[in-house]
Amino acid sequence: MTANTLSNGRPVFTIVVLGASGDLAKKKTFPALFGLFLHGHIAPQTRIVGYARTKMDRPDFLKRISQHIKNTTTPKVKVALDQFLDQCTYVSGVYDQDGGFQDLEKELKRVEHECKVQDRLFYMALPPSVFIPVANGLKKNCYTTKGINRLIVEKPFGMDLESSRTLSKALGALYREDEIYRIDHYLGKEMVKNIMILRFTNQIFGSCWDRDHISNVQITFKEKIGTEGRGGYFDEFGIMRDVMQNHLFQILSLIAMEAPASLNAEDIRNAKVDVLRTIPPVIESEVLLGQYGRSEDGAHPSYLEDDTVPKGSKTATFAAAAFHIHNPRWEGVPFVLKCGKALDQQKVEIRIQFKEMAANNNNLFGKDVAARNELVIRVQPEEAVYLKMTQKLPGLGMETVMSELNLSYNSRFTNLQVPDAYENLILDAIMGEQSNFVRSDELDEAWRIFTPILHKIDRHDGSIPVEVYPYGSRGPKQLPEFIRRFGFERHLQPYTWPETSQTAANPSSAAAGSAETESKL
Ligand code: NDP
Ligand code: BG6
Numbered sequence: 404m405t406a407n408t409l410s411n412g413r414p415v416f417t418i419v420v421l422g423a424s425g426d427l428a429k430k431k432t433f434p435a436l437f438g439l440f441l442h443g444h445i446a447p448q449t450r451i452v453g454y455a456r457t458k459m460d461r462p463d464f465l466k467r468i469s470q471h472i473k474n475t476t477t478p479k480v481k482v483a484l485d486q487f488l489d490q491c492t493y494v495s496g497v498y499d500q501d502g503g504f505q506d507l508e509k510e511l512k513r514v515e516h517e518c519k520v521q522d523r524l525f526y527m528a529l530p531p532s533v534f535i536p537v538a539n540g541l542k543k544n545c546y547t548t549k550g551i552n553r554l555i556v557e558k559p560f561g562m563d564l565e566s567s568r569t570l571s572k573a574l575g576a577l578y579r580e581d582e583i584y585r586i587d588h589y590l591g592k593e594m595v596k597n598i599m600i601l602r603f604t605n606q607i608f609g610s611c612w613d614r615d616h617i618s619n620v621q622i623t624f625k626e627k628i629g630t631e632g633r634g635g636y637f638d639e640f641g642i643m644r645d646v647m648q649n650h651l652f653q654i655l656s657l658i659a660m661e662a663p664a665s666l667n668a669e670d671i672r673n674a675k676v677d678v679l680r681t682i683p684p685v686i687e688s689e690v691l692l693g694q695y696g697r698s699e700d701g702a703h704p705s706y707l708e709d710d711t712v713p714k715g716s717k718t719a720t721f722a723a724a725a726f727h728i729h730n731p732r733w734e735g736v737p738f739v740l741k742c743g744k745a746l747d748q749q750k751v752e753i754r755i756q757f758k759e760m761a762a763n764n765n766n767l768f769g770k771d772v773a774a775r776n777e778l779v780i781r782v783q784p785e786e787a788v789y790l791k792m793t794q795k796l797p798g799l800g801m802e803t804v805m806s807e808l809n810l811s812y813n814s815r816f817t818n819l820q821v822p823d824a825y826e827n828l829i830l831d832a833i834m835g836e837q838s839n840f841v842r843s844d845e846l847d848e849a850w851r852i853f854t855p856i857l858h859k860i861d862r863h864d865g866s867i868p869v870e871v872y873p874y875g876s877r878g879p880k881q882l883p884e885f886i887r888r889f890g891f892e893r894h895l896q897p898y899t900w901p902e903t904s905q906t907a908a909n910p911s912s913a914a915a916g917s918a919e920t921e922s923k924l
Pocket of ligand 2: 626645
């Protein structure tokens with residue numbers, strides 16, 4: 404069945420946000436919906452209905468969902484915001500009884516009658532404990548037989564392979580796979596979407612993207628803040644489930660997969676699953692865990708001092724792990740994934756470290772002169788791609804210097820705005836484009852690789868130690884040694900990456916006033 408479309412070809416859906424009183428809804432979902440509305444990506448007829456247990460009247464609801472919508476001072480945006488809010492209504496109801504969903508259905512019929520729309524997009528911005536009751540309630544009471552039904556499901560999708568399969572089976576009994584959109588918002592990030600284009604349209608990268616040229620790949624997620632109020636949820640999951648098994652693993656599959664047969668969602672997802680199938684489960688000796696303690700100056704509390712964290716918790720807030728891909732392209736190239744909260748920096752990046760030149764081994768230019776090339780894809784903040792390379796230092800001698808070919812989005816694409824990940828993905832779901840959503844077999848493979856180690860970690864029996872690292876530091880002190888084990892070589896020459904706009908905005912943050920010294924986590 405195809406969606407009803409407008410004259411400009413955009414499908415028109417009624418959008419239902421379940422869990423509309425929550426944190427994600429107010430911080431991400433509604434701002435993303437407004438962004439799509441403002442830029443004309445969703446039709447003026449679109450109606451948005453919020454649903455949650457909290458009792459609130461419409462003005463309270465509208466106030467809540469507009470709190471995080473930014474840059475609303477220009478008259479054009481103000482007018483658009485008023486129009487957008489005009490289209491949003493709220494229904495209060497519980498998640499496990501028909502009554503609430505019947506009220507929701509009445510509201511859906513009312514708005515659909517008003518704007519002649521029949522297709523429905525349900526966004527479950529809800530804790531996983533209620534995914535199934537809600538999916539059930541919707542199927543029973545709010546599933547339209549006149550048009551399309553699409554269901555966006557948030558992460559975490561299960562706790563391990565078994566629970567994820569149980570969830571998949573339960574959802575699969577209610578909705579077809581082409582109706583289910585498992586969201587991983589990292590797949591909506593600009594630089595993550597750029598990976599396939601970089602790899603498969605540039606001969607320079609395409610021809611050296613393999614074990615003959617690449618020594619190791621590092622994928623790093625660093626957050627400066629700790630759990631700060633989200634400790635209840637986080638403590639149950641830990642950093643490996645919260646970030647590594649999904650966000651970083653999606654990046655890994657895009658970096659490592661073979662070229663898909665086409666850009667069709669199934670071909671892309673087949674290529675991702677194929678590479679995941681060649682990865683064995685993570686092993687204990689190739690994992691490093693940490694939990695943040697108090698900052699060295701005492702200004703920031705430790706994880707255990709967060710009121711929302713259970714006393715004495717051993718949950719890891721930092722994890723590094725090595726993955727090995729057993730196929731002809733990647734045999735022998737470790738992929739090291741690292742993620743942590745309360746670290747020294749806020750950044751997500753992919754660092755592909757190439758092997759050294761044979762001439763370097765022969766000491767043509769002397770020892771340690773030509774450092775390894777690195778291709779760095781900076782996902783956030785300040786999207787950029789740069790290639791680190793050795794050059795002659797201008798002058799009479801033959802001294803070398805590490806420099807870079809640098810594409811900083813802020814300086815190259817000055818007139819273009821990078822869309823928010825959720826905007827990208829909600830629009831994909833409206834358009835019926837599933838390639839940036841996670842298919843159930845992809846999820847299954849990711850859980851297969853992680854489940855044995857997660858079960859060991861969950862036992863908290865000391866076999867995998869959890870090292871305390873200070874809030875605001877680079878993580879556990881064993882980290883440099885850990886990444887060296889997997890072939891990562893730290894450049895001996897000091898290197899700075901000229902990060903233009905951030906530097907301009909905050910000169911004191913940059914080394915020598917014009918560049919930022921790379922952190923080697
Ligand atoms: P919230 O804890 O804010 O929950 C959303 C809403 O669900 C709440 O407003 C509440 O609404 C209802 N709710 C909360 N706890 C329960 C419960 N135990 N039983 C039934 N209903 C409950 O979660 P978030 O908005 O932070 O997250 C929603 C989903 O999005 C989760 O799956 C989360 O993992 C995922 N996510 C969140 C991110 C974020 O930045 N917040 C980022 C990425 C993913 P009411 O009581 O009114 O019914
Ligand atoms: C979420 C995790 O999925 O991603 C959070 O639950 C994490 O713990 C967040 O902070 C990071 O997302 P972003 O888009 O800010 O990098």
